[in-house]
Amino acid sequence: MIQVNRNYGKLKESYLFYNISRKVKAYQAEHPGVKLYRLGIGDVSLPLCEAAVAALRQAAEDQGNPERFQGYTPECGLPFFREAVSAHYAGRGIALEPEEVFVSSGASDELGDILDLFEASSAAYIMEPAYPAYIDASIMAGRRIVRLAAGPENGFLPTPEREPDADLIYLCSPNNPTGAVYSREKLKQWVDYANARGAVILFDAAYEAFIESDLPHSIFEIEGARTCAIEICSLSKTAGFTGTRLGYTVIPKELERGGMNLNAMWVRNRTTKTNGVSCILQRGGAAVFTPEGQRQVMENIHYYKRNARIMTEALAEAGTEYWGGENAPYVWMRCPEGMKSWDFFDRMVREIQVIGTPGEGFGSCGEGYFRLSAFGRAEETAEAARRMKEWLKGLRGQRGEGK
Amino acid sequence: MIQVNRNYGKLKESYLFYNISRKVKAYQAEHPGVKLYRLGIGDVSLPLCEAAVAALRQAAEDQGNPERFQGYTPECGLPFFREAVSAHYAGRGIALEPEEVFVSSGASDELGDILDLFEASSAAYIMEPAYPAYIDASIMAGRRIVRLAAGPENGFLPTPEREPDADLIYLCSPNNPTGAVYSREKLKQWVDYANARGAVILFDAAYEAFIESDLPHSIFEIEGARTCAIEICSLSKTAGFTGTRLGYTVIPKELERGGMNLNAMWVRNRTTKTNGVSCILQRGGAAVFTPEGQRQVMENIHYYKRNARIMTEALAEAGTEYWGGENAPYVWMRCPEGMKSWDFFDRMVREIQVIGTPGEGFGSCGEGYFRLSAFGRAEETAEAARRMKEWLKGLRGQRGEGK
Numbered sequence: 001m002i003q004v005n006r007n008y009g010k011l012k013e014s015y016l017f018y019n020i021s022r023k024v025k026a027y028q029a030e031h032p033g034v035k036l037y038r039l040g041i042g043d044v045s046l047p048l049c050e051a052a053v054a055a056l057r058q059a060a061e062d063q064g065n066p067e068r069f070q071g072y073t074p075e076c077g078l079p080f081f082r083e084a085v086s087a088h089y090a091g092r093g094i095a096l097e098p099e100e101v102f103v104s105s106g107a108s109d110e111l112g113d114i115l116d117l118f119e120a121s122s123a124a125y126i127m128e129p130a131y132p133a134y135i136d137a138s139i140m141a142g143r144r145i146v147r148l149a150a151g152p153e154n155g156f157l158p159t160p161e162r163e164p165d166a167d168l169i170y171l172c173s174p175n176n177p178t179g180a181v182y183s184r185e186k187l188k189q190w191v192d193y194a195n196a197r198g199a200v201i202l203f204d205a206a207y208e209a210f211i212e213s214d215l216p217h218s219i220f221e222i223e224g225a226r227t228c229a230i231e232i233c234s235l236s237k238t239a240g241f242t243g244t245r246l247g248y249t250v251i252p253k254e255l256e257r258g259g260m261n262l263n264a265m266w267v268r269n270r271t272t273k274t275n276g277v278s279c280i281l282q283r284g285g286a287a288v289f290t291p292e293g294q295r296q297v298m299e300n301i302h303y304y305k306r307n308a309r310i311m312t313e314a315l316a317e318a319g320t321e322y323w324g325g326e327n328a329p330y331v332w333m334r335c336p337e338g339m340k341s342w343d344f345f346d347r348m349v350r351e352i353q354v355i356g357t358p359g360e361g362f363g364s365c366g367e368g369y370f371r372l373s374a375f376g377r378a379e380e381t382a383e384a385a386r387r388m389k390e391w392l393k394g395l396r397g398q399r400g401e402g403k
Numbered sequence: 404m405i406q407v408n409r410n411y412g413k414l415k416e417s418y419l420f421y422n423i424s425r426k427v428k429a430y431q432a433e434h435p436g437v438k439l440y441r442l443g444i445g446d447v448s449l450p451l452c453e454a455a456v457a458a459l460r461q462a463a464e465d466q467g468n469p470e471r472f473q474g475y476t477p478e479c480g481l482p483f484f485r486e487a488v489s490a491h492y493a494g495r496g497i498a499l500e501p502e503e504v505f506v507s508s509g510a511s512d513e514l515g516d517i518l519d520l521f522e523a524s525s526a527a528y529i530m531e532p533a534y535p536a537y538i539d540a541s542i543m544a545g546r547r548i549v550r551l552a553a554g555p556e557n558g559f560l561p562t563p564e565r566e567p568d569a570d571l572i573y574l575c576s577p578n579n580p581t582g583a584v585y586s587r588e589k590l591k592q593w594v595d596y597a598n599a600r601g602a603v604i605l606f607d608a609a610y611e612a613f614i615e616s617d618l619p620h621s622i623f624e625i626e627g628a629r630t631c632a633i634e635i636c637s638l639s640k641t642a643g644f645t646g647t648r649l650g651y652t653v654i655p656k657e658l659e660r661g662g663m664n665l666n667a668m669w670v671r672n673r674t675t676k677t678n679g680v681s682c683i684l685q686r687g688g689a690a691v692f693t694p695e696g697q698r699q700v701m702e703n704i705h706y707y708k709r710n711a712r713i714m715t716e717a718l719a720e721a722g723t724e725y726w727g728g729e730n731a732p733y734v735w736m737r738c739p740e741g742m743k744s745w746d747f748f749d750r751m752v753r754e755i756q757v758i759g760t761p762g763e764g765f766g767s768c769g770e771g772y773f774r775l776s777a778f779g780r781a782e783e784t785a786e787a788a789r790r791m792k793e794w795l796k797g798l799r800g801q802r803g804e805g806k
Contacts, residue, residue, distance in 0.1 A: 001601030002570035003522035004660045008668045015674065043474040053467030056683065060463050063647055064456030070646040071446040105508060105677070112676025113516075116543065119406035136675040140519065167405035198404030236678070243473040244466055245681040257407045265411050271418065272539040273515025274508070275639070278648040278684055280459065 007142045016132055016361030017041070020345070027349050037384035039311070039372040040355040042176065042329075044240045046303060048284075049296030052239060055287035059280040073276040076267055077103030077248070081282040084289040085248050094220045096250060102266060103277045103285075104247040107206045107234035112137050113273075114202065114230065114249070117265050118168055125166035127158055128363030129177050129332075131204070134170050135363075143168070149365040156180040156323055156332065160193040167199040171219070174207040177362045177371040178332040179308075179324015181215045187222045194228035198257060201229040209238040209301055211327040218250075226252040230262070237329065237375075239288045239297045246277065246285040304329050307381040308374035314385035318392035329374040332359070336395050341370055352387040410545045419535055419764030420444070423748075430752050440787035442714070442775045443758040445579065445732075447643045449706060451687075452699030455642060458690035462683040476679040479670055480506030480651070484685040487692040488651050497623045499653060505669060506680045506688075507650040510609045510637035515540050516676075517605065517633065517652070520668050521571055528569035530561055531766030532580050532735075534607070537573050538766070546571070552768040559583040559726055559735065563596040570602040574622070577610040580765045580774040581735040582711075582727015584618045590625045597631035601660060604632040609650075612641040612704055614730040621653075629655040633665070640732065640778075642691040642700045649680065649688040707732050710784040711777035717788035721795035734775040735762070739798050744773055755790040 020040055028036070048056075062068035076082070082098035089096045104110040115137060123144035126134050138145050146166035150156040156178040171190060173182040182190075194201050203219040211217050219225045231250040235241035255262040270276075287293045308325040315322045315333055325331035335344040341358035348354050359369030374381070423443055431439070451459075465471035479485070485501035492499045507513040518540060526547035529537050541548050549569035553559040559581040574593060576585040585593075597604050606622040614620050622628045634653040638644035658665040673679075690696045711728040718725045718736055728734035738747040744761035751757050762772030777784070 002525045002603050002660050004663045004665070004668070005520055005522055006661070006663070008520075008663065008671060011671060011675075041475075045474070047469050047472035048466045050467060053463060056463035056466065057460055060456060060459035060683075060687075063451045063459065064453060066450050069450035069643075071448070071643075072444075072645045105680075108678045109676065117408055117411075119408055122405045133675050140672070140675065200405050240472075240474075242475045242678065243682045245678070257405050258409070260407045260409070260411065262407070265407070268411060268414060269543070272414075272536050272543065273512065275511045275645065275648070277508075278681065279646045280463075280683065281681055284463075 005140065007140050010139050011136055016357070019361070020355070020357065023346070023349070024355060034353060036349070037354045037380050037387065038376055039381065039384050040357050042373055042375060043242050044237065044304075044375050045377050046240055046300045048240050048244065049288070049293060049300065051287045051290060051293035051296050052284045056244075056280060056284035059283035063280065070279040073279050073282070075270040075274050075276045077101065077277070078279060078282045081248075081286050084286040088289045089218065089220070092217060092221070094218055096220070097253065100250055100252055100263065102249045102251065102270065103282060104232075104249050105277055106236060106241070106245050106247040107204060107232050108133060110232050110247055110249050111202065111204065113269070114232070114266075115141055115143075116269055117262060118200070122168050123164070123166035125164060125169045125199070127170065129156075129359060129366035129369070130170065130363055131172060131176050132362065147363070150178065150180075151365060152321075152323070157182055157186055159186050159189045163197075167197060169194060169199050169201045170204065171201055172204040172206075174210055174328035175324070175330075176207065177330055177357065177359065177366070179326070179328035179330040180332075181211060181327045184216050184222060187216060187219060188224075191219070191222045191224045191228055195224050199228065200255070200257065200262075201225075203229050203231045205231050206234040207237055207328055208233070209297070210305065210329055213327055215327055220250065220252070226254045228255070230255070235285055235288060238301075239293075240300060241285070244281065244284065246281045303378065304374045307376060307378060310382055310385045311372050311374065311388075314389040315392070318389045319396060320392050325374065331372040331374070333370050333372065335359075335368050335370050336392055338368070341367055344370055348388075348391070352391045354384045354387055408543065410543050413542050414539055419760070422764070423758070423760065426749070426752070427758060437756060439752070440757045440783050440790065441779060442784065442787050443760050445776055445778060446645050447640065447707075447778050448780050449643055449703045451643050451647065452691070452696060452703065454690045454693060454696035454699050455687045459647075459683060459687035462686035466683065473682040476682050476685070478673040478677050478679045480504065480680070481682060481685045484651075484689050487689040491692045492621065492623070495620060495624070497621055499623070500656065503653055503655055503666060505652045505654065505673065506685060507635075507652050508680055509639060509644070509648050509650040510607060510635050511536060513635050513650055513652050514605065514607065516672070517635070517669075518544055518546075519672055520665060521603070525571050526567070526569035528567060528572045528602070530573070532559075532762060532769035532772070533573065533766055534575060534579050535765065550766065553581065553583075554768060555724075555726070560585055560589055562589050562592045566600075570600060572597060572602050572604045573607065574604055575607040575609075577613055577731035578727070578733070579610065580733055580760065580762065580769070582729070582731035582733040583735075584614060584730045587619050587625060590619060590622060591627075594622070594625045594627045594631055598627050602631065603658070603660065603665075604628075606632050606634045608634050609637040610640055610731055611636070612700070613708065613732055616730055618730055623653065623655070629657045631658070633658070638688055638691060641704075642688075642696075643703060644688070647684065647687065649684045706781065707777045710779060710781060713785055713788045714775050714777065714791075717792040718795070721792045722799060723795050728777065732777040734777070736773050736775065738762075738771050738773050739795055741771070744770055747773055751791075751794070755794045757787045757790055
């Protein structure tokens with residue numbers, strides 16, 4: 001009898017976004033026709049920029065042209081794509097060889113696939129609240145998980161304070177769900193820690209395009225990162241590729257562990273286990289890194305950042321504590337009046353028809369917090385923010401009256 | 404210190420197609436301007452059919468349209484794609500629920516990813532000659548490999564004759580590299596064997612579109628397969644998607660092992676480790692399954708099958724033994740005069756400038772054989788076949804003279 005991967009049996013049955021969807025459907029069934037304001041999901045609402053669309057369309061056209069048809073592509077990425085990413089990093093003062101850039105189908109795919117490089121015996125060091133797939137992918141591999149709680153005392157940006165036996169370090173900055181962004185100083189602490197231990201940092205930079213300040217976009221802005229970090233990037237939030245799919249991963253040539261070179265291992269993984277990523281998508285992705293493409297995607301990012309500001313202003317006016325929303329598309333708020341996050345979710349849907357994401361879904365230390373996403377349409381976000389402001393003020397008023 | 408996957412160190416350093424490419428480059432450097440005839444690589448040479456191109460182009464266009472923009476898609480596949488594949492199977496008399504069809508980025512990607520469902524302790528049962536990635540992916544997982552030699556005595560279609568301790572059975576029909584196609588009767592033996600042992604068959608059907616006879620396209624034409632098989636399919640060879648990338652995988656809902664349902668496990672894998680496959684590619688793929696798409700892709704398949712016939716006719720006229728090439732894009736020939744396959748490769752490049760694939764690259768029992776691919780352009784294939792015929796005749800003549 002074949003042995004199946006029994007770790008799948010250890011996964012919790014229900015999933016955060018599935019639960020939300022179930023609750024929303026139940027509400028809609030009881031209240032047909034009532035409009036809901038969605039600040040819950042991490043999906044984008046704006047279409048792709050024209051530069052990307054034009055490149056995708058031309059690439060599709062070329063696949064029907066005998067002279068320009070593209071068959072199998074190099075598994076690690078087409079040279080023009082790897083060079084476009086490398087040039088984009090160079091524009092930020094980070095020197096990368098194109099051979100250190102690997103094309104991917106997106107950050108979520110890559111965060112799963114990359115684990116093949118490591119033994120399941122090396123535990124994962126995951127700061128919570130966290131993107132649930134970090135945890136689930138580790139459980140599926142039978143990997144032990146060491147949790148590091150982030151909280152308001154460290155601005156949701158913990159640094160390594162103890163020495164757990166865990167060497168696969170997940171960092172996400174700008175953070176999903178808290179919107180917190182690591183400073184150079186704090187990242188340096190992680191880099192030094194990883195180099196000292198021989199750990200490896202998986203740096204999830206999916207939201208880096210939202211940074212417009214001196215905060216680091218890439219872990220490779222930090223000295224020493226080339227010997228301890230893998231950076232996983234995505235065009236999903238940078239350029240709205242959530243359904244189009246494309247990402248890239250940086251593995252420096254200096255990254256070695258136990259006498260093995262991780263860049264070379266990943267080349268071997270990709271050449272054995274894939275036949276590359278669609279040439280059509282790589283053409284669309286490269287267009288994002290042209291000057292015109294960058295100008296267009298930044299327009300969309302500014303649209304979402306205006307949404308974030310509208311939400312944070314509403315929360316501030318209501319006197320509600322929050323984090324993020326400045327160099328990130330997520331706002332992380334404290335549930336009012338000591339409410340639990342699923343109770344807050346249920347009550348906000350019922351009373352003002354606004355949907356968000358309960359913090360508890362990102363780990364137990366997310367209990368009592370709530371995530372709002374800036375990826376909605378501006379009109380809806382503004383109305384949701386207006387409703388939240390009044391409602392949250394009212395909740396405070398009720399408490400005041402009750403005293 | 405993090406523990407890396409040391410199995411990567413057990414992989415052989417060089418790779419079949421890399422070696423060929425190195426030798427060809429060396430020949431070209433010594434003989435600049437000499438034309439080479441390539442019957443070596445498995446890549447297609449015809450562009451995508453018009454139905455697929457039109458759908459891809461429209462899908463790209465839609466990604467720029469606020470009304471038609473598609474964000475995150477269901478991880479297991481967009482309903483229209485799963486339904487198109489399910490309807491395609493229904494047309495062949497195979498009933499599949501759309502939820503038994505999973506979209507993939509292609510067969511090579513899926514053959515790597517799907518291994519996550521099984522413990523590395525279950526050995527792989529691989530018939531050789533075989534696609535090298537079957538072996539390498541198993542080595543990377545630290546999985547023991549039991550080899551089953553295929554040879555002329557069984558028409559390169561072995562059936563289970565012994566009971567090795569190996570429960571992950573790889574079958575590829577039409578076969579790469581031999582072009583041999585399993586009959587219903589022989590496949591039934593594998594299905595019965597797998598059900599009796601509690602093994603699982605990974606059925607690689609990447610070349611099924613080349614079958615135009617009563618031979619089975621799908622393992623699900625065989626009674627009992629729904630409780631023991633996973634079928635891995637690709638549009639690469641069906642519709643020329645080698646660089647465009649798209650495939651699908653069938654996991655029946657009845658497939659259970661050790662109390663776990665493999666369809667449900669794969670849903671969990673996809674929802675955790677991916678965010679689905681590009682909506683653009685799924686639109687292009689669905690167009691392949693329309694009546695017009697099917698008519699167009701079959702035109703291309705007939706073009707390649709004419710190439711295969713030209714090659715087999717040339718080999719027959721030269722008195723060279725061969726297999727395949729009838730319901731498959733590959734012709735598998737015996738190297739003449741007891742030559743070893745890399746010697747034959749070297750000599751054929753030097754003497755008639757034709758490139759093929761040495762059988763030894765597909766496993767040690769492929770030694771003394773050689774693979775020819777029908778995926779080239781018709782003019783080139785015809786000239787290569789003409790050269791081979793005369794040259795092979797000459798080699799026999801030399802032996803005759805030498806006696």
